[in-house]
Amino acid sequence: MKNATTPFIIFCLFGILIPILNHFGLVADNTLNLWGRYFCFAIAALGVDLIWGYTGILSLCQAFFFCLGGYAIGMHMLLKTGTKSVYGSTLPDFMVWNQVEQLPLFWEPFHTFPISLLMVIVIPAIIALVFGYLAFRSRLKGVYFAIITQALALAMWLIFLRNETMLGGTNGLTDFKTLLGFELSDPATKRGLYMAAFITLFAAYYFSRFITNSKLGRILVAIRDGEMRLRFIGYPITHYKVFIFMVAGVLASIGGMLYVPQTGIITPGRMDVQASIAMVVWTAVGGRATLIGPIIGAILVNLLYSFLTGAFPGTWLYFLGFLFIGVVLFFPDGITGLWAKCKTLWASRSNNTSTPPEPALEK
Amino acid sequence: MKRWIYSLLFLCIPICVHAQKNSFEEQQITRLRSNDDDNIETAVEAISKSGNIAFYDLMTALFNAELYLTDQGQLVVAGSTREDDYGETFAQLNTAYPKRTVLLDDANIPIEVNLYNLTEVESNRRIRALIQPYLTQMEIFHPDPLKRRVAAETLGHQGNPDAIPILTQAIAKETDTDIKSFMQVARAKLQLQHKDANIRLEAVTALGELNDTFVLPLLESHAEKETDATVQTELKSTIQWLKEFTVIMMAVQTAFVGLSLGSILILVALGLAVIYGQMGVINMAHGEFMMTGAYTTFVVQNICFALLPAAYIDVFFPVSLPLAFVISGCFGLLIERLIIRHLYSRPLESLLATWGVSLVLVQLARSIFGDLTAVKLPKWLSGGYALAPQVLLPYNRLFIIVFTVFIVVGLIAFFYKTNFGLRLRAVTQNRDMSACMGVPVRRVDSFTFFIGTGIAGVAGWAMTLIGNVVPNMGQTYIVDAFLVVVVGGVGKIIGTIVAGLGIGISNKVLEPFVEAVYAKVLILGLIIMFLQANPTGIFPAKGRNEDQ
Incomplete structure (x- = not known):
């Protein structure tokens, strides 16, 4: 994007105009909330795009990172609920059910907001660092890496489902009341969360753009297209891979952090095997290896999801399945790829001169 | 009134016959009929001492205060009672000795008598206390x-x-x-x-x-x-032996359960490994081809239940084996033709596309069959072999182990003894070179996919023995099966076998110490550690590509 007008218009529209319209009741609170959540998904999708679209590493545990952020902020909010909970105990309700008398040690840091925010970034970063280092060091790649990350997601999902891990078990964390002292049920807070999600998405977009436009970005693409060549030249590929895995994990985690206050609940269901693959589909539908693609994909697929589950219940899985197959088979570059193709076609027809085709993605 | 008097005459006959037969019995019955506490006590004592089972019904009746004397002095047992409109209680009569049977009149209608006309044979607490041990002994x-x-x-x-x-x-x-x-x-x-x-x-x-x-x-x-010293030594050695025996049996049990899980994993992973080794495609819909095989079995079962007489019903199980193979295989062939073929050498894309296929198939199964169906275990596979009183090896699990061995041997024979197996191995080792040598690579691909998904169907057929047939049944073992493929390495069946058994057994060995979930996490950790040393699995394909 050479000119800055398009992003500026988008920013004004979603970041300023829609919240103002909502303030005057012209945009429903629900719609605003829904879009706020889509932006969170889009942030996670950007992470998927960085690691899969640009670097060519398929990670199937991004939903797990998403949930790490969600659980971190959820734990903070639950502790802030304090004695206003159903049982009037300072402990979260599910601990009262499970007859836990004392707050587990690992919950303690989440009493304060800044530390919780730090945790949202540090925990996924550390997990991605350790896991990524072990995996990439032994040169796991391609489907091997995909399977190992999927197994990680499955194992973590099973652990989060347990009651004794003190993370709320199957029911997850819910019944949040306030965030930084603002009532979550207040429409103004919801608007604030929406704007926070949007601004973070914007920032994440520019951050990703910064990465992809830098020398680092070129190396990432080179890893995707000719890993061995790059290794032989002497680049420490493992470091780059671990780094981008960490970035993707942290982006997903930030998305989760912004998502949970808006939905008011986080359960292990958000991190099952299918959830991670769904994130890959958003990216694929939007168009990978472009930065606007995953954002469009995440929003569009989720819009379709809420439309289809409402209008034709039971058809969603068919639709998602065929979407998978269709996109992979017929539109490997997604919507943005389609758009670019249309533009070239249009240009060649109006100019009647053959514009050189854009360099195609190498698969 | 007349009716029951007549019938009581009939009722005397069996008692009289028995009384003549055996003087001991006659003696006791006479004592009971006297309805005198002392006599009854003597009779009960004698009967208890004799340990004669023949008096069981009689004594039970006496114990429950159901034993009555008729006007004629015969012993009867009052059965179920009813009250008539005047508040009189009528009871059905039964014989008291040697067996309790309902008395019928000549019209074959149970005889009913007003309780007022009968005299209860008294059984006080003392007598009942005497009867109690006899009853227990006789039970x-x-x-x-x-x-x-x-x-x-x-x-x-x-x-x-x-x-x-x-x-x-x-x-x-x-x-x-x-x-x-x-x-x-x-x-x-x-x-x-x-x-x-x-x-x-x-x-x-x-x-x-x-x-x-x-x-x-x-x-x-x-x-x-x-x-006593001798008894004491014998006791000690017996206790010692039993403790050792317990440990041995625990080990056997763990080994068996692990072997069972391992063979299931092998069965599931075999098809996956064959396809991955051949085409580099991880077939995410593999679990759904298993499901197809299981539903084939289910449908065949329902057809057999509808058409065949009860005695031949179990035929459905062997009949559905080849059907499960062929139908799942054909599904696989279709998917290969429509989707996989176009994604050749794009493994990550084919992974996603097959995931899409799996979503569609699961939803399809759900809308056709509903959520909970099960295949009835054939009679010859229910029950188990009792190795020791507390160690039961279920036949269905034994069958799966044996079946896995059979499939593995069959597959190895197919790979190494047939012309097609030779081509298949050639393509696995070097696709381009094989193509140059005239191996019809695409056709080999299709057939491999058919075989791989067919084995998945057969795995599904076997899985109906140990679980319900549900649309998402494939997902239970699929992630573990992927791990088996990763650990086992590509292109060698032996890798799949070793990895499957290893993962299955270590899962079950760990389970007594940590919970199943943590055992899974631990295994994943071990696998990652293992891959640090052997990134391409236990038995890597030997070659000199740039990755090595």
Whole structure:
């Protein structure tokens, strides 16, 4: 994007105009909330795009990172609920059910907001660092890496489902009341969360753009297209891979952090095997290896999801399945790829001169 | 009134016949008929002492205060009662000896008598206390196995040494091995309290021979109070042996369960590994091809249940095996033609596309079959082989182990003994070179996919033995099966076998120490550590590509 007008218009529209319209009741609170959540998904999708679209590493545990952020902020909010909970105990309700008398040690840091925010970034970063280092060091790649990350997601999902891990078990964390002292049920807070999600998405977009436009970005693409060549030249590929895995994990985690206050609940269901693959589909539908693609994909697929589950219940899985197959088979570059193709076609027809085709993605 | 008088005449006949037959019985019955407390007591004592089962019904009736005398002085048992409109109580009559049977008049209608016309044979608390042990002792011959078991336990618990011969008699007659061991334990329990050290020794030996950990606490508690030196040594060695035996049996059990899980994983992973080795495609819909095989079995079962007579119903199981293979294989062929073929050499894309296929297939199965269906276990596979009293090896799991061995051997024979297997191995090793040498690579691909998904279908067929047939049944084992493929390495069946057994057994070995979930996490950790050393699995394909 050479000119800055398009992003500026988008920013004004979603970041300023829609919240103002909502303030005057012209945009429903629900719609605003829904879009706020889509932006969170889009942030996670950007992470998927960085690691899969640009670097060519398929990670199937991004939903797990998403949930790490969600659980971190959820734990903070639950502790802030304090004695206003159903049982009037300072402990979260599910601990009262499970007859836990004392707050587990690992919950303690989440009493304060800044530390919780730090945790949202540090925990996924550390997990991605350790896991990524072990995996990439032994040169796991391609489907091997995909399977190992999927197994990680499955194992973590099973652990989060347990009651004794003190993370709320199957029911997850819910019944949040306030965030930084603002009532979550207040429409103004919801608007604030929406704007926070949007601004973070914007920032994440520019951050990703910064990465992809830098020398680092070129190396990432080179890893995707000719890993061995790059290794032989002497680049420490493992470091780059671990780094981008960490970035993707942290982006997903930030998305989760912004998502949970808006939905008011986080359960292990958000991190099952299918959830991670769904994130890959958003990216694929939007168009990978472009930065606007995953954002469009995440929003569009989720819009379709809420439309289809409402209008034709039971058809969603068919639709998602065929979407998978269709996109992979017929539109490997997604919507943005389609758009670019249309533009070239249009240009060649109006100019009647053959514009050189854009360099195609190498698969 | 007239009716029942007539019928009572009939009723006398069997009693009279029996009374003439046996003077002991006649004597006791006469005593009972006298309805005199002392006489009844003598009779009850005599009967208890004789241990004669023939009096069981009679004594039960006396115990429950259901025994009556008619005007003619005959013994009858009052059955169910009803009140008529005038508030009179009528009771159905039964014979009292030797068996309780309903009395019928000549029109075959059960006889009913006003209770007012009968005299109850008195059984005071003293008499009932005398009858109680007799009844318990006799229940050990009861036709109901549960009653026999309870009786054996009660006898052992009561500690009356008089019951030893009765128990011996019952053990000789008993056919059910479970109950027999209960009786043996009860007898040994009584024998252990015997004054004679030899009998105690005999009891200890008998308990040891049962090979049942269940008797350990009994032996241990007895060891504390045993005084005789020989018995004490025998006790110690028996306890020692039983403890060792427990450990061995635990190990056998763990090995068996692990082997069972391992063979399931192998069965699931085989097809996956064959396809991955050949085409580099991880087939995410593999679990759904298993599901297809399972539903094929389910449909064949329903057809057989509808058409065949009950005796031949179990035929459905063997019949559905080839069908499961062919139908799943054809599905796979279709998917290969429509989707995989176009994604050749784009493994990540084909992974996603097959995931899409799996979503569609699961949803399709859900809308056709609903959520919960099950295949009935064939009769010849229900039950299990009892290795020891507490170690049961279920036939269905044994069958799966044997079946896996069969499939593996078949597949190896196919790979190494047939012309097609040769081509397949050639393509796996070097696709381009094989193509240059004239191997029809694409056709080999299609056929491999057919074989791979067919094996998945067969795995699904076998899985119906141990679980329900549900749309997402494939997902239970699929992630583990992927891990098996990753750990096993590509292109060699032996890798899949070793990895499958390794993962299955280590899962089950860890489970007693940590919970199943943590065992899974631990295994994943171990796998990652393992891949640090051997990134391409246990048996990597040898070659010189740039990755190595």
